[in-house]
Amino acid sequence: SQQGEEDPQALSIQEGENATMNCSYKTSINNLQWYRQNSGRGLVHLILIRSNEREKHSGRLRVTLDTSKKSSSLLITASRAADTASYFCATQNSNYQLIWGAGTKLIIKP
């Protein structure tokens, strides 16, 4: 089942610009994770943010989590052509299962 809803569904920006993707969810969570999927490839784990964290950074990635609004955002700064991919959020509660969103398709134009 899918809980997370990413928006926008698709995003096209110029190389060098920042890209922001959002994710909303419905139930309480233990953590929220962001993954990237290049066309025809498996998903790559980008970052995990726990429910008691509000912001996390990893290189050019910045993730925020607002549990009161049940939402998260993924910011990619200074985008590159190689960032073109689909980005998925997934929430995890106290058990193992990840609940996936439908993904945001990001296109970086050179």
Add this chain to the structure above:
Amino acid sequence: DAGVIQSPRHEVTEMGQEVTLRCKPISGHNSLFWYRQTMMRGLELLIYFNNNVPIDDSGMPEDRFSAKMPNASFSTLKIQPSEPRDSAVYFCASSPDGYGYTFGSGTRLTVV
């Protein structure tokens, strides 16, 4: 580590045939997941193993699907008989602790 290894990368088979997908998880990872991805339904969890034991197979569509994990380094997903609606990309993922999965490159299955 070579990551999660899946084989084959592509499989085209005729309706009614048996299909076996294979997965080698990352050494030391005690959780293994099989997912199916389609445009219509997105990512669906089929089955979850922990320490080689199936914990949750509620996502397995029907009896035509079966999965095994005979040891910590190998798992199979079998479809018998296959149907056109089984066409999808099947992913295997492993995790050391149930958080942060590592996915394989997937098997693209086409049933004609």
